[in-house]
Amino acid sequence: MTDADQARPTPARTATRTLLNLGNLPPKRSGFGDLASYQRTPSRVDPNNPPWPAYRGYHEYSFAHETMGKRLPTILGKAIDDTMRTLNEEHEEGKIKDLLQCIERMTQLMDDLHSNATLRVIKDDGEGDVALWNKEIARFFKGKNFMNAPWLFAEAYKYRRLHECFSISTYWKDYDVFFRQKCDTFSRSSTAVFELSTRFADPFHHEAGANEEEKLKAAKLVFHELTQVCLWGNATDLSLLINMTEEDIKSLQSTGGEHLAETEKNILCNDLDKIWDHLHTVKGGRIDFVLDNAGFELYCDCVYADWLIQSGIANEIHFHGKRFAWFVSDVTHKDWSWLLNSMMYGSLFPNASDAELASLRAMAKRWKSYEQTGQWVYEQHPFWCTGYTFWSLPSEAPDLFQHLADSDLVIFKGDLNHRKLTYDCQAPSQTPFDVAIGPMSSEEGAPPVVSIRTIKSDVVVGVPEEVTKKLDKDEEGWRISGRYAFIGLSEGTKTK
């Protein structure tokens, strides 16, 4: 019996059973059509039963299988190595013993992953999300394990359990097992970092004597290119690229105009023009970034946000990060501060010229001043680190929804946010983006929402069926390669 069958209400039992002899009719056949083409009625959607069938770890055809079976244990193994390294560098006995217990808990988590254990509740570690987690487990995932729970939930649960290994300790509550990797990748991104800083350190200005029409045209061109810089910044994903060389990093970080033009054809759903039509009418507004990865991607997001302020479109930018280490490279407050401070004071790039370093500092100085004046605000709502998809955002985090509703545009960065927006299920690819994100587009007060993602997992919406069918046929692995991308807009209901 499939999960979908299990969720169906049991029909009322009839008093007597009538057995018909159907011997002359054609035999019963199974396997009619593709399960994925049936949409669940909205009232029956819940975290274990998405609008279309979920991806689950036991689905060997999906990236869920590879992730749950191989990638997560590898990531956890590396996390244990990192913690051992910290242990070897520590000198206080109390802290050493405490950290050893964290390592024991990580080893237990590894056993649970390997043995496909049942998902237990999260221990009360005083975090603001415990009630949300345990309510969801009790209501929808009782008795489920890592492989048969929907992939999105099981994967998020693993990162929450990893956090718990530390959050219940005495001295290591905020320890980030991925911090070293995140810093290291940024410091190996010098080519692309300086490509941008040397262009954007000087305040943005229009050509002298340009008229309004020319200014608008120029702004549109910058918008087009910077949005793509912000998009391809999402390609440097540490959870996928476990042992990246400097050359790998360089080829992923496309910031040059020529490369951008070449890669624009890989944006399978491209609402850039529609987004500009909306954005250029906004003056001194508020834009929100629901962040994805730290380091280079965050740096690109900040360059973009800086331009949004300088162009007069926005006067306020809210950045939404995670409260703790999440999906390897997601931004935490520590990553945010580290980026700005290492740009300003660090010496991460020993081969850089004085002019390059000066350009980086000039930008960091301006970004820090935005923070001081309150034009840039960093936030970290507990909801972002739960297993809920964003279909549940209005109901499970109404305060956050109301807050986002005040924005002129909410930009969701990256693959994971895209999975959460679309319920990470097997929706037909031609499903329009605003249909796929459900309440985030239809709820009263829903703000305009943009998803900017390089495609790194199975779910694809907003793309004609013939395009995905051809890719499925011709290019194995295209859904996880990060070679293709998505930039989609939902206008929301605010202005309607």
Ligand SMILES: O=P(O)(O)OC[C@H]1O[C@](O)(CO)[C@@H](O)[C@@H]1O
């Ligand atoms: O950093 P991003 O763009 O959210 O990508 C995260 C990656 O990890 C995944 O969650 C799979 O583990 C996918 O969403 C994607 O492959």
